[in-house]
Amino acid sequence: QATATVDISMDDNTFPSPDVQRQDRPSLTCILPAYNEAENLGRLIPELTAYLQRFSDQIELLVIDDGSRDATVAVAAALVDEYPVTVLQLSRNFGKEAALSAGIDHAEGEVVLLMDADGQHPLEAIDQFFHHWRQGYDMVFGVRDNRADESAAKRHLTNLFYKVLSRSAEIDIHPDAGDFRLLDRRVVLALRQLPERSRMMKGLYAWVGFPSKAVTFTVAPRMGGTSNFRLRHLSSLALTGFTSFSSAPLRVWMLIGAGISVLSLLYAFLIVMRTLLFGSDVPGWPTIAAGIAFLGGIQLFSVGILGEYIARIFSEVKARPLYLVSRRHSFRDRTTATDT
Numbered sequence: 001q002a003t004a005t006v007d008i009s010m011d012d013n014t015f016p017s018p019d020v021q022r023q024d025r026p027s028l029t030c031i032l033p034a035y036n037e038a039e040n041l042g043r044l045i046p047e048l049t050a051y052l053q054r055f056s057d058q059i060e061l062l063v064i065d066d067g068s069r070d071a072t073v074a075v076a077a078a079l080v081d082e083y084p085v086t087v088l089q090l091s092r093n094f095g096k097e098a099a100l101s102a103g104i105d106h107a108e109g110e111v112v113l114l115m116d117a118d119g120q121h122p123l124e125a126i127d128q129f130f131h132h133w134r135q136g137y138d139m140v141f142g143v144r145d146n147r148a149d150e151s152a153a154k155r156h157l158t159n160l161f162y163k164v165l166s167r168s169a170e171i172d173i174h175p176d177a178g179d180f181r182l183l184d185r186r187v188v189l190a191l192r193q194l195p196e197r198s199r200m201m202k203g204l205y206a207w208v209g210f211p212s213k214a215v216t217f218t219v220a221p222r223m224g225g226t227s228n229f230r231l232r233h234l235s236s237l238a239l240t241g242f243t244s245f246s247s248a249p250l251r252v253w254m255l256i257g258a259g260i261s262v263l264s265l266l267y268a269f270l271i272v273m274r275t276l277l278f279g280s281d282v283p284g285w286p287t288i289a290a291g292i293a294f295l296g297g298i299q300l301f302s303v304g305i306l307g308e309y310i311a312r313i314f315s316e317v318k319a320r321p322l323y324l325v326s327r328r329h330s331f332r333d334r335t336t337a338t339d340t
């Protein structure tokens with residue numbers, strides 16, 4: 001075997017197992033989380049079905065309706081007659097992470113594809129996904145080649161977030177990777193074993209590991225409708241990312257506390273010396289007030305961080321389901337209905 005220098009970068013630091021056997025035309029489930037995507041599904045699903053037939057003869061498009069407030073369900077359910085579509089209607093809007101989890105729980109394919117329902121993920125990238133899967137990678141993920149479509153503020157915050165997270169967490173998450181990916185059944189089964197309530201899927205993909213490969217793609221503009229992610233959403237997802245993959249925020253206070261204690265000791269020593277040498281004078285309250293305010297701030301902040309972790313522990317302990325499915329429309333049911 002060659003001992004060539006191998007570029008072990010963060011995106012593909014793994015190699016496929018040499019002995020993998022891949023089927024020629026595996027069964028395929030494509031998970032499409034959809035929140036107010038009525039405009040887009042009618043166009044995406046025919047295109048997608050036609051495209052996926054290159055890779056598989058057993059296709060299922062699993063549309064997860066995440067409590068949409070428009071005609072998403074009606075549009076998707078109407079497509080059941082003509083296309084291999086199954087619609088899982090969640091009982092309310094649970095968020096994209098929960099919708100994806102619902103998809104992963106219900107996907108039966110040998111290969112599972114995760115894709116946005118708004119047409120922003122280019123179908124051509126799927127060729128590459130399958131190419132690498134055939135070579136033995138269990139997970140192939142899309143990495144966006146630029147973020148020009150996003151606001152500068154969002155770009156900077158995202159960058160900062162991944163920089164800090166990768167320093168403090170025990171896993172490496174590719175900053176430009178997203179939910180556009182191909183999962184082998186092995187990865188799907190692994191993801192189903194993760195029971196946590198507060199989820200950041202990107203962290204979980206990284207956590208389960210498996211030979212993975214990055215593929216770059218260019219994000220297309222939305223077919224129609226508007227993006228549903230507001231800053232508030234993203235910041236709460238960022239917080240989930242931190243608290244579920246890193247305990248650094250809890251630990252950093254030990255260091256800060258120790259640092260402040262050492263400084264205060266030095267300062268106390270200074271005061272004692274000064275009093276001994278020059279006698280005492282009453283003034284000095286500004287220093288005391290400033291010290292108290294500073295420490296008070298730090299204490300409240302660290303209590304807040306404790307609260308954040310405790311809130312997550314609370315939500316894990318309640319162990320509520322991640323999502324509830326209220327209805328299901330499937331091409332499978334239809335076929336049986338016409339047969340009998």
Ligand code: UDP
Nearest residue numbers: 033034035066095096099116117227228229
């Ligand atoms: N989505 C969802 N539930 C939500 C928000 C979004 O299932 O609460 C879906 C949405 O329908 C789309 C995907 O997640 O298929 C990505 O959402 P969006 O396009 O709004 O995000 P962006 O592309 O701007 O990151």
Ligand code: MG
Nearest residue numbers: 116118120227
């Ligand atoms: Mg989008």
